Amino acid sequence: MTLPIYLDYASTTPVDPAVADKMMECLTTSGKFGNPASRSHVFGWEAESAVEVARADVASIMGADPREIVWTSGATEANNLAIKGCAHFNVRKGKHIITSRIEHKAVLDTCRQLEREGFELTYLDPDESGLIQPEMVSAAIREDTTVVSIMHVNNELGTRNDIASIGKVCRDRKVFFHVDAAQSAGKTPIDVEEMNVDMMSFSAHKLYGPKGIGALYVRRKPRVRIEAQIHGGGHERGMRSGTLPTHQIVGMGEAFKLGHELLESEISRITALRERLWAGVADMEEVYLNGSAQQSVPGIINISFAFVEGESLIMALRDLAVSSGSACTSASLEPSYVLRALGLNDEMAHSSIRFSIGRYTTKEQIDDTIAKVRRAVEKLRELSPLWDMFKDGIDLNQVEWSAH
Amino acid sequence: MAYSDKVIDHYENPRNVGKLDDKSKFVGTGMVGAPACGDVMRLQIQVDSDGVIEDAKFKTYGCGSAIASSSLLTEWVKGKNINDAEQIKNTEIAQELALPPVKIHCSVLAEDAIKAAVRDVRGKQGV
Numbered sequence: 001m002t003l004p005i006y007l008d009y010a011s012t013t014p015v016d017p018a019v020a021d022k023m024m025e026c027l028t029t030s031g032k033f034g035n036p037a038s039r040s041h042v043f044g045w046e047a048e049s050a051v052e053v054a055r056a057d058v059a060s061i062m063g064a065d066p067r068e069i070v071w072t073s074g075a076t077e078a079n080n081l082a083i084k085g086c087a088h089f090n091v092r093k094g095k096h097i098i099t100s101r102i103e104h105k106a107v108l109d110t111c112r113q114l115e116r117e118g119f120e121l122t123y124l125d126p127d128e129s130g131l132i133q134p135e136m137v138s139a140a141i142r143e144d145t146t147v148v149s150i151m152h153v154n155n156e157l158g159t160r161n162d163i164a165s166i167g168k169v170c171r172d173r174k175v176f177f178h179v180d181a182a183q184s185a186g187k188t189p190i191d192v193e194e195m196n197v198d199m200m201s202f203s204a205h206k207l208y209g210p211k212g213i214g215a216l217y218v219r220r221k222p223r224v225r226i227e228a229q230i231h232g233g234g235h236e237r238g239m240r241s242g243t244l245p246t247h248q249i250v251g252m253g254e255a256f257k258l259g260h261e262l263l264e265s266e267i268s269r270i271t272a273l274r275e276r277l278w279a280g281v282a283d284m285e286e287v288y289l290n291g292s293a294q295q296s297v298p299g300i301i302n303i304s305f306a307f308v309e310g311e312s313l314i315m316a317l318r319d320l321a322v323s324s325g326s327a328c329t330s331a332s333l334e335p336s337y338v339l340r341a342l343g344l345n346d347e348m349a350h351s352s353i354r355f356s357i358g359r360y361t362t363k364e365q366i367d368d369t370i371a372k373v374r375r376a377v378e379k380l381r382e383l384s385p386l387w388d389m390f391k392d393g394i395d396l397n398q399v400e401w402s403a404h
Numbered sequence: 405m406a407y408s409d410k411v412i413d414h415y416e417n418p419r420n421v422g423k424l425d426d427k428s429k430f431v432g433t434g435m436v437g438a439p440a441c442g443d444v445m446r447l448q449i450q451v452d453s454d455g456v457i458e459d460a461k462f463k464t465y466g467c468g469s470a471i472a473s474s475s476l477l478t479e480w481v482k483g484k485n486i487n488d489a490e491q492i493k494n495t496e497i498a499q500e501l502a503l504p505p506v507k508i509h510c511s512v513l514a515e516d517a518i519k520a521a522v523r524d525v526r527g528k529q530g531v
């Protein structure tokens with residue numbers, strides 16, 4: 001087996017070879033290299049038609065009209081465009097925005113910027129299973145609320161919010177609803193009509209497409225208007241200027257088309273792998289699943305291994321490419337704000353691992369992963385004075401630690 | 405994070421992992437750090453009647469550098485008189501293991517641990 005085993009598909013995915021082939025057709029003289037905005041010759045027309053095929057493929061995964069898709073550089077830009085663009089456009093109606101504490105930084109930092117500009121933010125706390133409930137949104141909406149931004153699938157936990165119900169609350173209360181769907185496209189069904197979504201962000205590289213391309217869905221009926229954040233030649237109906245990167249767009253289109261076709265079969269295949277992984281480690285003592293087990297996508301599973309320290313766990317799991325619940329580059333370990341928001345203490349957050357399973361994960365890889373994880377956790381517990389104390393029946397919360 | 409070969413060696417093959425009899429008056433225990441900070445070290449030394457360290461054991465909850473710092477320390481203190489052992493400086497540990505600046509605190513913790521263990525055994529012996 002080639003090592004390390006890649007189990008970080010929520011971070012990014014390799015480009016599907018079929019996608020790479022399509023992209024290659026849009027680069028060189030023999031291909032569709034023209035500027036899609038060139039109206040006066042065949043090079044432009046060819047590129048434009050490739051872009052429109054891709055637009056239809058992306059629209060199709062969410063049941064949208066292709067004219068509702070705006071190309072961006074990724075989900076980060078789509079989130080910025082949606083939230084800032086909609087908040088600014090509707091500033092006369094109000095300056096209150098609602099989001100959650102467990103959004104991706106691309107949403108949270110955008111909201112922080114709006115706070116600096118004088119907007120008022122409400123950050124909803126998730127329940128202990130990592131979900132934002134429609135009632136929480138409903139209770140937070142005020143007279144001056146203009147935008148609600150809640151993610152579909154959380155990138156650290158894999159938890160899946162009930163977007164349709166939250167969308168209904170927003171629609172009833174006449175508030176614009178933005179959803180960060182970077183982690184959900186091709187992982188769980190999406191329907192912008194059923195879900196009452198006004199704006200939705202997507203990224204190609206989470207679904208076997210290239211990095212550096214994404215899209216924002218912007219509803220036409222009833223029309224949602226946003227202020228552009230990047231000004232220039234008026235591309236994308238003025239919402240996002242800049243020459244369209246044909247190869248990137250075609251890559252995203254092909255990736256989303258494949259992702260859409262494979263949706264059902266991938267859900268069942270990956271669910272089986274996830275269950276296998278969980279069954280393989282859950283019988284160890286003091287192992288906890290973070291986030292809702294029921295309301296989640298199968299590809300992301302977040303597990304805490306109590307009494308082992310996160311960084312040494314990552315070190316012991318060198319043959320696995322996984323993400324940890326802490327940022328281990330800084331002197332003071334930063335526990336994940338998502339896990340903290342679930343109520344995990346720092347130690348538990350530090351000893352958490354996110355395994356994300358994808359298109360190229362095999363059963364053999366999962367079995368190997370289970371063996372490696374068990375060995376690492378056993379070894380580190382053998383080394384851990386906290387494990388000794390736990391086994392001696394000492395309550396670690398009662399111990400007076402020498403802070404440093 | 406890139407670890408030095410010495411850190412990896414101690415991490416892969418930690419020396420002197422274990423526990424000594426806490427109740428013995430010849431055993432000193434130093435427990436330093438806090439779970440919330442990401443590292444806890446327990447260092448134990450067993451001394452003879454002249455104060456020479458006959459045995460040392462550790463257990464550490466922490467990153468690879470913390471594990472390596474405490475493992476190395478147990479090797480260094482064995483055979484030393486407690487008066488010499490408590491003179492070990494964190495900089496010597498950091499240098500030996502080529503710890504990067506963000507990991508210096510692991511060697512500081514190891515220094516704290518041996519000092520605490522020596523203090524404990526002195527207290528037990530009433531000297």
Ligand SMILES: Cc1ncc(COP(=O)(O)O)c(C=O)c1O
Pocket residue numbers: 010011073074075076077104106151153154155180182183202203204205212213214
């Ligand atoms: C939930 C979520 N939103 C936004 C992003 C950012 O996407 P992109 O890398 O396309 O900017 C990511 C990925 O890192 C994500 O997981």
